[in-house]
Amino acid sequence: MNTFHLTAFSANRREIACRAAVIVTCTVAACVLSLSPLSARAQDLKIGYVDRERVRVESLPAKTIEAKLHAEFSKRETELGEQEARLRAAAEELDKIAPTLPESERGRRQRELLEQDRNLARKRREFNEDFAQRVNEERAGLDSQAYIAIRRIFREEKYDLILQDALLVGPKVDITNQVIKALGTTGPPAK
Incomplete structure (x- = not known):
């Protein structure tokens, strides 16, 4: 069970956002390409591509963030797992002894288990919401x-266009490794 993997959240939203970004970036690229003559395009246009998901998973700050979140949330995750195990054990125990219990006692214990299950479900929802919020906060910092x-690479290496989302990309324009390396050398900003 890997609840700490950062790419597991907001898959549908990310897919929609990526599709929209691809459309926008392709439109921008088409506009840039249409503004220059054909011969100049082939010789002078320098385009780069960055795979945002690889940056979010493979960069040193991403790994640091994952370890930080794991440390921050692992205790609560363990506690919730233990509570779930205790609740399952209590439910199994009640199932075993239920035939021997008076109807009123069986009903009371079932209500108690139901209430414990609701409380546990609420705690699990709160945990998931807290974790998702922290992931989004940390991801925003990493994206920044x-x-x-990327902007520094753009200026230093005189790129004309750097895309962050694209449908197909050749290895000649993929600068993701450069970005990951740059993030590893600059480190997280001081707070």
Whole structure:
């Protein structure tokens, strides 16, 4: 059970956002390409591509964030797992002894288990919401760091266009490794 993997959240939203970003970036690329003559395009246009998901998983700050979140939430995750195990054991025990209990006692214990299950479900929802919020906060910080690194590469290496989301990309324009390396050398910003 890997609840700490950062890419597991908001898959549908991310897919929609990526599709929209691809459309926008392809439109921008088409506009840039249409503004220059054909011969100049082939010789002078320098395009780069960054795989945002690889940056979010493979960069040093991403790994640091994952370890930080794991440390922050692992205790609560363990406690919830233990509570779930205790609740399952209590339910199994009640199932075993239920035939021997008076109807009123059986009903009371079932209500108690139901209430415990509701409380546990509420705690699990709160945990998931807290975890998702922290992931989003940390991801926003990482995206900001990545943007700064990409902008620096853009200026230093005189790129005309750097895309962050694309449908198909050749290895000649993929600068993701450069961005990951730049993030590893700059480190997280001081707070």
